[in-house]
Amino acid sequence: MGATAFWECVxxxxxxxxxxxRKRPLTIAAAFAILVACNAISIALSGLYGPMSAGTASKLxxxxxxSVRLVVMLSLSIQVMRDVMLGExxxxxxxxxxxxxxRYLGLSFAIGVGCIVIxxxxxxxxxxxxxxxxxYFGGAGLQLVMWSAIALCVISFVATRLSLxxxxxxxxxxxxxxxAWNDTRGRFWRIIVSHVxxxxxxxxxxxxxxxxxxxxxxxxxxxxxxxxAAMVLSLFTCAGLVIGATCACWLYRRLARTLLEGQ
Numbered sequence: 001m002g003a004t005a006f007w008e009c010v011x012x013x014x015x016x017x018x019x020x021x022r023k024r025p026l027t028i029a030a031a032f033a034i035l036v037a038c039n040a041i042s043i044a045l046s047g048l049y050g051p052m053s054a055g056t057a058s059k060l061x062x063x064x065x066x067s068v069r070l071v072v073m074l075s076l077s078i079q080v081m082r083d084v085m086l087g088e089x090x091x092x093x094x095x096x097x098x099x100x101x102x103r104y105l106g107l108s109f110a111i112g113v114g115c116i117v118i119x120x121x122x123x124x125x126x127x128x129x130x131x132x133x134x135x136y137f138g139g140a141g142l143q144l145v146m147w148s149a150i151a152l153c154v155i156s157f158v159a160t161r162l163s164l165x166x167x168x169x170x171x172x173x174x175x176x177x178x179x180a181w182n183d184t185r186g187r188f189w190r191i192i193v194s195h196v197x198x199x200x201x202x203x204x205x206x207x208x209x210x211x212x213x214x215x216x217x218x219x220x221x222x223x224x225x226x227x228x229a230a231m232v233l234s235l236f237t238c239a240g241l242v243i244g245a246t247c248a249c250w251l252y253r254r255l256a257r258t259l260l261e262g263q
Contacts, residue, residue: 009250013198016084016246017239024083028238031076035234038065038072043226073241078104080245081170085252103169111162115155122151160184160191167245167252168259179258187255198247199240206236 021028045062078100126147131140161184165175184191209232 009194009247010197012250013243013247014201016249017080017242020080020083020242020246024079027076027079028242031072031241032234032238034072035069035237036230038069039230039233039237040227041065042069043230073237074104074108075101076238076241077166077245078170080242081167081249084246084249085167085171100170100172103175104166107165107169107175111159115159118158119148119151119155122154123147126150157188160188163191163248164252164256164259167248168256173259176259179261182258183255191251191255194251195244195247198243202236202240202243205239206232209236 041061042065045058082100123144127140127143130143130147162177162180164183165177165180168180169175213228213232
C-alpha cells in the first residue's frame with residue numbers, strides 16, 4: 001500500500017467524519033455533553049485536585065461514570081459506522097440500544113477478554129520458563145517487562161486481525177471470525193498505519209491544546225481546571241471516535257471480501 005493510498009485513507013476518513021458531524025450535530029452534542037459530565041466526575045474523583053474519598057459511594061460513582069462513558073463511546077462509533085456504510089439505505093432510525101449495540105458490545109467484550117487471557121498466559125507461562133535463566137534474561141523485573149512487551153505485540157496483532165468485525169457487526173451482519181481473519185491476512189501494517197495517520201491530527205491537536213493551556217494559564221496539565229480538562233478531553237474523544245469509525249469503514253470497504261460473501 002503506497003503513500004497515495006494512505007493519504008486517500010486519511011482524506012476519506014476525514015471527509016466522512018465532517019459529513020457525519022454536519023448531518024448529525026445533535027448526536028455529537030449529546031455525546032460530548034455526557035462525556036464532559038463523566039470526565040469531570042472522574043477527574044474530581046481521581047485525587048488530582050485534593051484527597052479522594054475511598055468510600056463505597058465514591059467507588060460506585062466512579063464505576064457508573066466509567067460504564068456510561070463506555071456506552072456513549074460504543075454508541076457513537078456504531079452510529080457513525082451505520083451512517084457511513086448504509087447512508088440513505090437505512091430508512092428507519094435505529095434505537096441506540098438495539099440489536100447492533102448489544103452485539104457490538106458482546107464483540108468488544110469477547111475480544112477484550114480474549115486478549116486479556118492471551119496476555120496473562122503469555123506473561124505467566126513465559127515468566128515461569130525464563131525465571132531459572134536469569135543469567136541470560138536478567139532479573140525478574142526485566143523478564144516481566146520483556147514478556148509484557150511480547151504479550152502487547154501479540155494481542156495488538158490479534159485485535160487488528162479481527163478489527164473488520166466491528167464495522168461488520170455495526171451494520172447488522174453476523175459474526176464471521178474466520179472470514180475476518182482471512183480478509184486481514186497480510187494487511188496488519190496497512191490497518192495500523194491507516195488508523196495512526198487518520199488519528200494523528202487529533203492526537204497532535206490534543207497535545208497542542210494542553211500546551212496552549214499550560215502557556216496561557218502557567219500551570220501544568222495536572223493543575224488544569226477540572227472543567228476545562230473535561231471539556232478538552234471530551235471534545236477530542238468525540239473527534240477521535242468519529243475519525244476512528246470512519247477510518248474503520250474505509251478499511252472495511254477495501255478489505256472485506258470473505259466477510260461479504262453470501263451477505
